[in-house]
Amino acid sequence: MTGLTAEIVAKYNYWLYVILMMVGLYAMIGKKNLVKKLLGMNIFQTAIILLYVSSGVKRGAGIPIVDKYKALAQGVDPTLVVNPLPHVLMLTAIVVSVSVTGVALAVLLRIYREYGTLEEDEILEKIGK
Template identity: 75%
Template sequence: MESIVGEIVAKYNYWIYVVLMMIGFYAMIGKRNLVKKLLGMNIFQTSIILFFVSTGVKKGGGIPIVDKYQGLAGTVEAASTVNPLPHVLMLTAIVVGVSVTGVALAVLQRIYREYGTLEEDEILEKIQR
């Protein structure tokens, strides 16, 4: 019993990230509207970024901006600062994500100019004809 409670407290946020990822994944393949697919892709991406950032968390750790004189003296302890490496990688991922969103919205506008709709099945009907 004790171990089960400990397991739940230690892992519950990983389970919520999996739920978020499932929501995004379902919207990407189950919804017919293209803007809904794009929103699902953004939700998927945010859940992955959330997972990466949460791997760097340390209990009782401070933000990764250290005191300059303390850093020059070399007395910063690694256990009291959260891991900065996932933050750097995910900073890049967020900015790349917004440019991907911009390109996708441009393609959506082009599709709307060509076919007059954003629903996947109506576009498929118009292509068949």
């Protein structure tokens, strides 16, 4: 048991993100309302973004903005700066998530205009008729 507790304490961030991802996955599969499905997808994306960003953290390191002239004269010590690559990747991922949310909301508006509801089973009923 101490082994498991030590494991959870050492990697608590990954455990939290996996739980967050499970919430999102449950909302995407289990909910009937399309807006709730979309919110579940957003939670899922947030979990993945947090997972990547947290992989860039280093103990005792500062933000990835350095003093230009000092860096040109002496160079930068990589142990004093957090890993900037996950930040860059997730900056673009956030923008993609915003775009996807916008397009999905537009499609949901069209669906609501066409069928008068956003419940999945009612829409399927109306299509089947």
